[in-house]
Amino acid sequence: MTSAERPNTRLVIRLLVLVAAMFAFGFALVPLYDVMCKALGINGKTGDQYTQSQQVDASREVRVQFLATNSAEMVWGFYPKGEELNVHPGAVNEMLFVAQNPTSKAMTAQAIPSIAPSTAxxxxxxxxxxxxxxxxLQPGERIEMPVRFIIDRDLPKDVKHLTLAYTLFDITARMPPIVRPVAANGG
Incomplete structure (x- = not known):
């Protein structure tokens, strides 16, 4: 091997090691994401552990207000079936949200939640x-969508009111087209 080929061989080996490390990191991202979500209580990953372990604090009530808004480009009807609930910390609660596609084309949406005050x-x-x-949703289709939640018993006593707000975004352009099977003609 000539002296000019040695640096090229080293570079190729280094690049292969880098590719292998990136590939391994890609596989590690999913469990790391799950661990982070559980640790930080984000993205709904923590909900299952609370359905069984919380005891209801009947001595206390928290008012939960529900809001629904559309992003600028979203044309759907979108609203909660109720404006607010008074709930006991530790209890499982539910609110329905309604979405309706008034257009003549199928559309896909994603709701992004936020909670105020953010410390809660x-x-x-x-x-x-x-x-x-x-x-x-297909053209003219209407659905009712549930959100089930638990307010943790450890919520600070001075927090008596929470707001759960959703913003609905049109993501139709980001979705791959839906291919529907074509029926065979009598054949």
Missing amino acids: AVYFHKTECFCFTQQM
């Missing part, structure tokens, strides 16, 4: 939420 967000645990998945 770690005490708000969604056990089921339409925000975890994308919603596709």
Whole structure:
């Protein structure tokens, strides 16, 4: 091997090691993401552990207000079936949100939640939420979508009111086209 080929061989080996490390890191991202979500209480990953372990604090009530807005380009009707609930920390609660596609084309949407005050967000645990998945509605279709949640008993006593707000985004352009099977003609 000539002296000019040695640096090229070293470079190729280094690049192969880098590719292998990047590949391994890609596989490690999913479990790392799950660990981070559980540790930080984000993205609804913590909800399941609270359905069984929380005891209801009947001596205390928290008012939860529900808001729904559309992003600038979203044309769907979108609203909660109720404006607010008075809930006991530790209890499982549910609110339905309604979405309707008034257009003549199928559309896909994604709801992004926010909780105020932000310091109370770690005490708000969604056990089921339409925000975890994308919603596709056909022209004129209307659906009711549940959000089930538990307010943690450890919510600071001075927090008596929370707001759960969703913003609905049109993500139709980002979704691959849906291919529907074509029926065979009598053949």
